Amino acid sequence: MARLLGIGEFARRSRLSVKALRLYERQGLLRPAVVDAGNGYRRYREDQLATARLVALLRRLDMPLSVVARIVAAPPDERAELLGGYWAGVEHRMAVQRGLAAHLRVVLSGGKGLVEMYDVKQREVPEQVVLTEQRHLLQPALVEWIDGSMGRLMRAAEAHGGVSDAPFIVYHGEVNEDSDGPVEACVPIGVAEPPSGVAARVEPAHREAYVRLTKAQVAFPQILSAYDAVAVWIKDNGHAVHDAPREVYFADFAAAGPDDEVCDIAFPMR
Template sequence: MEDVRVARLLGIGEFARRSRLSVKALRLYERQGLLRPAEIGEGNGYRWYGEEQLAGARLVALLRRLDMPLADVGRIVAAPEDERADLVADYWAEVEHRMAVRRGLAAHLRVVLSGGKGLVDMYEVKQREVPEQVVLTEQRHVLQPGLVDWIGAAMARLEKAAQAYGGVSAAPFVIYHGEVNEDSDGPVEACVPINPPTDSGDPTTAYRIEPAHKEAYVRLTKAQVVFPQILSAYDAVAVWLKENDLTIADSPREVYFENITEAGPDDVACDVAFPMR
């Protein structure tokens, strides 16, 4: 008489065919604890899978077609069903961000390896008048690997201090008074504009006057802000100034008119600007 319990199970070959996974993949996923057989034969070690496991196995197959790492696949498969869609959306948003960053890096490398050919064509350089501003400031010598973390922390401190002056009055910016890379540490100055201070305010936070000036700038997406491809934007503005017989009047800066943390990879988020005359 046929064993009813075994008849409800699928051998590894049939399960592989119906789940759209190879036998090799099934063995790998078993070792990873991602998709375990329902039963393993004691004498021959043969793997049996329950028919109810097909839906999960097909989900694994689809997720792997996204080139999703096994750790992420396991996290999604183990999650409650009502959370899986959001987890896939979060994963894919990160993939698109990485691809946008790589696309910008590839464009930067093409310019570097061609000796600067096509640099100005990568960006639209614009001009604007910037009024005098009172800014809360924090300055630090920092190498490139620690730059992003320092900027985020400094801006958070300055924006908190700005509340005592009625809040931030214009887009925060970062001024590079010297080159910043793995060997050179600036210095770098974080600036948060505020309304002209009265007797009230935070006496522990330095502020100064940023003079009115005219500047040339290019607008970047979040993906283009990443180092080192952002250097192409600095080079493009510098070349444009030279080609138009204009002079750099002060240190270059990055103006953050959007919350770069919340922006998507293709959202405009930052200007690279040079004061000029």
Template sequence: MERLLGTGEFARRSRLSVKALRLYERQGLLRPARVNGVNGYRGYREDQLTGARLVALLRRLDMPLTEVARIAAAPEPDRAGLLAAYWAGVEERIAVQRSLAAHLRVVLSSGEGLLEMYRVEQREVPERVILTEQRHLLQPELEDWILTSWERMRKAAEPYGGASAPPYVIYHGEVNEDSNGPAEVCYPIDAASAPPEVASRVEPAHTEAYVRLRKAQVVYPQILSAFDAVARWAEENGRTVVAAPREVYFGDWASSGAEDEVCDVAFPVA
């Protein structure tokens, strides 16, 4: 008969604890080859060590058991890709948490170090026609509304050559869990007049003070630090804010990573 490894020996050679082996057995992740119905003795085959060692290494990444099970059960050619996708998600989460921690440090220190977090620049924005939609809504509803509004505007703008500049969102009032704005989505087009089925207006030429953000910094609430930074810079440098602040989205959000630049927070100033 094939020699089976006892729980203690298998645990030692696989670099898993006996307690972990019991847990993984209950989870169906790593079952013994044989369980004695009389004394409960568990035996493992020698060839189970490779899978057990993989489980041990994946757990050292703090990987959830459901994800460990998915990778361990996948065909060998697919495992590296699954691990890469999982780790990309971990790095994105850490990047978002890092930017949140930076925001909280500023909040807890009454704004100390705020201007050191961002580089404020200025640019000239020409007069342009924009398709527009405005709504009162709370922060949890904001992202879905922005995306669906821009998609409607994109279709309406196609006969006019599409967008002439990156779309943006103007905040005419605070938008958070308690305050509902309003917010206004804007879609610039290169036309003297806009499609009649979509609301439009002309936004005058102006100077903007702005900061450029990575995708991880755009997440709410840490993005609020960027608004505070531009407002403080304007105050300390003799600029007057002459219109509502906005977020200008120039990057491909879906394909961008956490460290890619995707958005400007901008204030019209004079």
């Protein structure tokens, strides 16, 4: 029969406080093996120490109790994968917060260091025929609409020569909590002329200045620093903005990690 430990000894050996053990009992995360009906004394089996120590280590990662419970309840061969999934989310959140902190430093310093945050480059973009979808919407609805419109346009492109280059989003007006664009989703297709029966147009050849962003940097509002940096660079180098700014998505956004490059912020210029 397994040896039973009082709550005080169990707390010392598991490196958890008595208060924490009582909380985990109420949460159903770590229940005593025996609760004396007369005096309420709690006793734990000695073989519960491994679970208790695992809980203590997971909590040191600031892991919510709901996630701790999921890992503890999982079969041993699934626990590492669950931990990996949780930690990937933490790293993504931290990467986004780093970008937001950098954006706020620029805002609070009156724009100091803005251009130095990014490596602004130039390129020539050839004329393209694009399928398009346009919408007026506010920033909170933007990400969902981009995902949906890109999916629809890429499926439609299969009947018109296929996708020939990186899709992009054109901002014909500012999009935030108060301003609704409009925004235009564009998918280049492999044909010489806009096909009939679908929303399509010719995107003119142009020269553009751009910066490349990681997935974490694309988050709102820190992405606005990249727009500002390109606009300032264009002005400081004697150029002028020639057309609406755009986001060019050249990588699989869903599969990318927080530090993977996924998007260019670009301004056509002359």
